[in-house]
Amino acid sequence: xxxxxxxxxxxxxxxxxxxxxxxxxxxxxxxxxxxxxxxxxxxxxxxxxxxxxxxxxxxxxxxxxxxxxxxxxxxxxxxxxxxxxxxxxxxxxxxxxxxxxxxxxxxxxx
Numbered sequence: 001x002x003x004x005x006x007x008x009x010x011x012x013x014x015x016x017x018x019x020x021x022x023x024x025x026x027x028x029x030x031x032x033x034x035x036x037x038x039x040x041x042x043x044x045x046x047x048x049x050x051x052x053x054x055x056x057x058x059x060x061x062x063x064x065x066x067x068x069x070x071x072x073x074x075x076x077x078x079x080x081x082x083x084x085x086x087x088x089x090x091x092x093x094x095x096x097x098x099x100x101x102x103x104x105x106x107x108x109x110x
Contacts, residue, residue: 004061006068008051008080011044016076020065024052051080 005024009017009031017040021027028049029035034042041047055061068076078086 001056002058004055004058005052006055006061006065007049007053008068008076009041009047010050011041011047013044015044016050016073017041017044017047018065018068018076020061022058024049 002022004020004022005027006018006020007024007027009019011017017031019027031039031041031047032045034045036042053064055064068079071079072090075087075090078084078090
């Protein structure tokens, strides 16, 4: 059965790079050896693999990669630290003027 990996690399500038591949060892070699000199990671070496998850469906792997790429640093670090239970709370909007904190009743202007 074919495997697909979603992975997160920590770069030398402490940024994170998220990717998907069907061959993790090959892909790590390519990142570490700047096989694509114009890539994000080639300018931020050395890199460290800090997370990977196996999928058996390419569509699921690609979907999860896109989801993770849209996350902020705190959510990515929860994933890296195997704190999956924190993801829901970190996704919840905390801004008073947005989402649940929004008060639709506007004060009357005199």
